[in-house]
Amino acid sequence: MRTRTCILCCLFLIVGGTFLASIASAQTPALEIRIDTVEATVYDTAVEVPVYLATSEDSVASFTLWIRLTHPTLCSLRTEIVTAGTLIEDWQYIHAQYIGDDGNDLRVVGVHNVVFPVIGLPPQSGETPFFKLVLDIKEPAAVFMSDEVDLELITQAPDFFTVSDPSQRPIGYQIDTVPDTSFWRCLAWEGEECFDWQRVSLPPYDSISVDLVEQLHLDTAEVHVSNGLVRVPELPCGDINGDNLVDLSDLIALVSYLFQGGAPPAFVWAANVNGSENLEVDLSDLIYLVNFLFQGGQPPQCY
Numbered sequence: 257m258r259t260r261t262c263i264l265c266c267l268f269l270i271v272g273g274t275f276l277a278s279i280a281s282a283q284t285p286a287l288e289i290r291i292d293t294v295e296a297t298v299y300d301t302a303v304e305v306p307v308y309l310a311t312s313e314d315s316v317a318s319f320t321l322w323i324r325l326t327h328p329t330l331c332s333l334r335t336e337i338v339t340a341g342t343l344i345e346d347w348q349y350i351h352a353q354y355i356g357d358d359g360n361d362l363r364v365v366g367v368h369n370v371v372f373p374v375i376g377l378p379p380q381s382g383e384t385p386f387f388k389l390v391l392d393i394k395e396p397a398a399v400f401m402s403d404e405v406d407l408e409l410i411t412q413a414p415d416f417f418t419v420s421d422p423s424q425r426p427i428g429y430q431i432d433t434v435p436d437t438s439f440w441r442c443l444a445w446e447g448e449e450c451f452d453w454q455r456v457s458l459p460p461y462d463s464i465s466v467d468l469v470e471q472l473h474l475d476t477a478e479v480h481v482s483n484g485l486v487r488v489p490e491l492p493c494g495d496i497n498g499d500n501l502v503d504l505s506d507l508i509a510l511v512s513y514l515f516q517g518g519a520p521p522a523f524v525w526a527a528n529v530n531g532s533e534n535l536e537v538d539l540s541d542l543i544y545l546v547n548f549l550f551q552g553g554q555p556p557q558c559y
């Protein structure tokens with residue numbers, strides 16, 4: 257009886273331990289790359305988009321990321337990478353270049369240090385930006401057609417998406433051994449013996465060979481990727497509280513901001529209703545908005 261009780265206890269502990277381990281791995285991936293969601297206005301000329309890195313165990317010494325701008329009606333990607341105040345501020349090598357001719361695909365490569373010993377970033381919680389992308393906002397006339405673009409991380413192959421530890425091992429990849437079949441055609445027979453083989457992709461062929469090759473695959477249970485969104489809202493000038501309308505509530509928000517220590521406008525440009533060149537929001541804007549709302553004055557003109 258005592259023996260049976262012990263076995264039951266052991267089974268319970270093992271099952272319980274496995275259950276806890278699976279929850280822990282689901283909550284904390286070995287590697288997480290996230291492109292932030294960012295909002296800009298049609299009056300911004302450029303916007304910085306933070307990319308975040310979180311690692312639960314590994315130090316990161318180098319990376320390659322392929323980032324694609326989809327539906328590029330609003331913005332264009334720069335090859336400039338902002339590193340000030342980010343995790344890779346002191347890295348020795350940072351390089352970004354376009355892939356293709358349309359400027360919508362960007363490859364970013366970073367190496368912490370190239371001289372031995374390679375150190376790498378210690379595990380990160382993902383609060384400080386890894387680095388920042390820069391997007392130029394296109395002319396307002398082109399923006400009105402759409403108001404969102406996506407920044408997609410391409411992850412199909414190690415050439416597109418790799419993050420490595422100080423030993424240059426990719427983080428979060430599985431290695432599969434798969435058969436690789438090749439077809440051969442003989443170009444020079446001598447009796448039954450061939451002296452010149454040519455590898456071919458179409459029949460006819462005289463021989464087949466099968467090699468075992470190793471392929472790397474991103475382990476999606478270990479690596480989490482989330483793409484970013486850049487939104488450029490088409491807010492009307494004078495919409496100080498950001499609800500897409502220009503009405504009394506905007507006047508109240510402006511009075512609160514100017515005289516009662518209230519929240520600043522959602523977008524400062526939308527509060528510069530008199531279109532002053534210094535872009536400042538002050539009493540003259542309040543008077544302008546009162547004239548428009550109650551005395552038939554000119555509509556807000558932010559630019």
Ligand SMILES: [Ca+2]
Pocket residue numbers: 494495496497498499500501502503505506
């Ligand atoms: Ca409003």
Ligand SMILES: [Ca+2]
Pocket residue numbers: 527528529530531532535536537538540541
């Ligand atoms: Ca003003």
